[in-house]
Amino acid sequence: MSKSKKLALLAVLLFVYLVVLPLGLRDKPYFLGVITTASVLSVISAGVWLIFYIGRINMGQGAFALVGGYTAAILISKCGWPFWFALIGAGVATVVLSILIGLPLLRLKGVYFSMITLSLTETARLAAQSFPSITNGAKGVLNLPLPGAIKIGGFTLVPDFATVDKHLAFYYLGAVMLIVGFAVLYRIVNSRLGWLFRSLQQNEDLASSFGVNVPRLRVIAFAICAAFAGIGGAFFIATQQCVYPATFTVQDSTNYLLYCFLGGLGSVWGAIAGSFVLFISFEMLQGLREYQPLIYSLIMIGVMLWLPNGLLSLKMPWSRKENTSLPAEEEDA
């Protein structure tokens, strides 16, 4: 696909996402909410995707989302911060935390890293329960206000969410997060940083042999991953206006992982494709009641079997040809 065609496709998708969908679903807050949630789930999953990209499987993204959620909730309810500062605070808190725990944890590889990150989500939940003086324990933090207005010198940049259609407001906030998040990710992957991350994924020793500071680079990736989760977590507590220790569970951590797996690890867009298709199909299966998880799981198994490289490996009419450019005089190796 040529560059101009790609840009045209991107423009069409953005138009549908930013104009057609919100206008069409304006009177259906439930559907609007589903797409909003899918947008922010994509951002959180994108963090997991980046950790895949340096060759680790992060099963603890829910922990960072929970930390981000609680940080925002506490900053809003106890310190009286406006939501927007709390959102940034949540990002900063998760970045600091990820650097502190990432330095030792990222020395682990393969299944050991996965196991220890898996336990992180549970650790975060227990921590939230165990410090009632800060987190309000199992009761959680309730009755958070909706995000207020952002005004710069009398000009209203963002209206108070309480005065407008809040579903539409959250939809656009989610959309902004998705677009910014993936612009950052796209830029990382397509700059020299992406090459360095790919080199870590393929062989850390070889990378350090030509002077790459491998531990530092791993922590940078982990911090970006955590920031995505922290900001996403803060978003969700703002939509729900509350946070509990069980707002993000091990189940969520696993889901983020599955969104990446099933969306496709080969491309930046995998996390979006996975989150949208899987989350929306899960919601659409609600009519099946008790059979919902069963059918949903069958769909997931089917995707894994027939599309082992993810949903994005589906052959579309416009998909580009595989270019393996062999030299003219290939030898028999």
Add this chain to the structure above:
Amino acid sequence: MSSTLMQIQNLTKRFGGLAAVNDVSFDVNDGEILSIIGPNGAGKSTLFKLISSFLHASSGKVIYLGEEITSMSPHKVARLGVIRTFQETTIFREMTALENVVVAHHLQSTATLTGFFFGTPAARGDEARFRESAAEILDYLGLGGVKDMKASNLPHGYLRALGIAIGMAARPRLLLLDEPFAGMNSDETRHAIEMVRGIRERGVTVLLVEHDMPAVMNISDRIVVLNFGKKIAEGTPAEIQSNEAVIEAYLGREDEEVGI
């Protein structure tokens, strides 16, 4: 006589009770080709990893240009110009040959990581320079024709040269080659020897670990021989060939029962 580039002083590495490298000392002179040889299990690979800081010594020192590098992290040692290569399977398999070498130009970056993220002019300049320099290195090592091929598809014979190209991209002052001639036929070895000599002509000191005796005798200015972790001899190829201790280490003593 040329000056000393690196001094290895009483270097020892113990794994539990076993001293894989035991009190080894020698100097590496600027501009020479120095080989480390020894029977299997003599501690060559361990010594190699100690010098490049991929392993840390139990005792002893490695001094490079007057600075002790014994317990530095590998990337810092690489920054000083001591670059190791790996055996052939260690490459970035999912990248093309050219991309492998472009990535390896890391130390020549003038832009910061943030600069690369935002695509500053310095970053774009770096990218262009790296591609040019990588293509030049690949041409020089005879990989020009396969530079756009994915590394995992490369014919076996090219992989070792690719490993050396990755090392050369880091602009080494001292290049450590891990068995550069292993598994080559005599034609390929002759070609590879020329390649290593060419690298030395570019002002790079070469230290290599190798099994292939004829190649080592042909290429080396000096040789260090290890056996059971200890240095048993050091000298020019001619001196090593007539050294009693070396012959004994490789062939065994006549009056000893050797199970060959």
